[in-house]
Amino acid sequence: MRIRRPTVVVLSTLLAATLGTVTAPSTALGQPASALQTAVAEPNQVSGLTVTQADGYATLAWTPVEGATDYQIERTPVDAGNVATGPAVVVGVWRPNRQINNESPTFADAGFSPGDRFQWRVRARFDTTAQPYSTPVSGTTLSPWGDPNVPGESLRTQWETTKAAQYTSDVEEYAYTAEVDRLSERVRVVEIGRTVLNRPINMLVFGYPTPPTTAQAVAATSPLAINCNVHGNEPGDREACLVLARKLAFGKDAKTVDLLSHTTVLIVPTINGDGRAANTRGNSTGQDLNRDYSLIRQPETAAYVRMLRDYRPVAGYDGHEYGNSTAGDLPMLPPRHQNVAKQIFDESMDMIEGHMYVQGAKDGWWACPYGCEGGSGVGLSEETILRNTLGLKNTVNSLLELRSSGGQTRPDEGNSANNRRRKTYSAFWTFSQFLDYHRASLPAIKQARSEAIEFQASNTGRLVFRGSRPIPLHPAPHPGEAGPRDDLPEPEMILDNAPCAYKLTEEQYNGARTDGPGGVGATVAQRIAAHGWKVVKAADGYYVPLAQPERGLIPLLLDAQGAEEWVDGQRVYPTSTGRHNGPLSVSGFTCISGGTVNGPVTVRPGAVFIATGTTISGPVSATGAAGFFLANSTVRGPVQISGTTNAVSLVDNRISGPVALSVNNTGSDVPLLAGNAVSGPLSCSLNSPAPTNLGVPNQVNGPRAGQCAAL
């Protein structure tokens, strides 16, 4: 559909619906709130209350009362003289399972209209018996981010201007992002694809002073990516992304400038524009797109996966809402699929528990594992879910689920505007923390990613088609006391003996498919290309080796044992695992796994050579091969690869001689040279395209020349 500028809508009737619900007023209208305070502390009275303002929320902190069961947070609107202008309302209930350090209780009060002024009080309860309220603290909350008198900063979303009565429409989103793009040098808006109904899928690319101009240049900055809205009826995160976009585009604060000087931030506000416009979970075909990121049957998911291939974010967040009134504010979950490299799982867990839990306890937000509080059917191992797909692409990441209702701990959210503001600003907090985590932890993230790529390319260990890693529980009574279900793999979902490659027939590879919209889908060849896997065409079929960075994902789509596969590819097992004495001449297909070659290896024209965990006394030379893959291996001699026609990959090898890659003309396949230790010189010349290291540097003891000079 054509996207046009919107008609302006007047909202006075909708705004009337935003008045708050009222519970137990304890301050009469017009009475100075401060008159209620007592001069001398009463028994069990909360003391030390402080209120700190932030974007869309206020952090309350206080000194705990011995023996308290929980605390109630009361908020009263006041004028500049701290005279109440409305009823006092209990807006929050603090419980011990909110945060990991109970000795310093905090609560993020949110839901109010930013910029309004309030008085807060906190009281302890012993069981249900209320104790005296604290001395009140008053403050003016922060107005929506951005000076209304500064161009750019003054932009506001439809959601903001209607005070959360309306979500930002598609046309308003396009107009807003176009204005952000026009007014800020730091932003480039890229259309990464179109929805089934032809809505643009935009991505905002942020850098300082300007964003890198190509996807490849962005990838070199170890970017991070936020996917804001895949389920169209879960809009809270998307509004946070749009406000965050304004702050990143125009914020002059040192933290924003520092972040964007060191990396690139990628924000996709709405991958599912059709579903958002219709307020449906799925896209216009009814497909749940968060069950399609591996299969990429839909144009929306295919667009996102191609973006991942080209921009290569090292870390990600995926925004959702969760219809569970008893969960925490911010359920989160790492990629759990057991084929995800342990390094990626561990670093994702560290981001959640080491960063989000810790910062949440400071700022008053309740992060917890998704799937806690009776959610045993959610947060499992489907590789079709972006969280797991990203993990299988070696990206540190988490799901974010905004608790959709106020629940028992936020009793003022019967008012839908208050509820929407709490959700959106809790997402704003999470995404801002995600930026902080990335800035502080990038060396650890890159290390995890490098080790994960090397592990995957080594093609070692069993394959699991479905099944999750357990999420160890955080010590009670803190977040995690009721964690997500274990979801261990069933025996029929495990393959202990991993093949070397899958072989596809012409029909499997290039044949027409009927699993896309309207029965017209991209071919397996096109989907493999979207994921960025290497494929070698040989006389007898198309080989997809497992010695690749996405080794954990490949079998899930090409093996008959996969739970949701594309095709039943033929498992091709290693042709050699033992010792070979003397020269080895390779023609046709050869795969060595854990072998030893006592002699030189010569790969003949048109041959496919794959070796993992193998020791070769060398030299190794390949001239005109169809495909050459070497991973986790040792070569005691020089390696020369030239004239390869389909694919070249050398990952995590120790090579004692010189390494030379020349005149490899591999079409769309980018030769991969990553994580190798080379004792001789490394030179690359006349390869098309030029080799990459995917951010995993090689250690070279000697000069580097030509296209490999920076690898």
Ligand SMILES: [Zn+2]
């Ligand atoms: Zn969702």
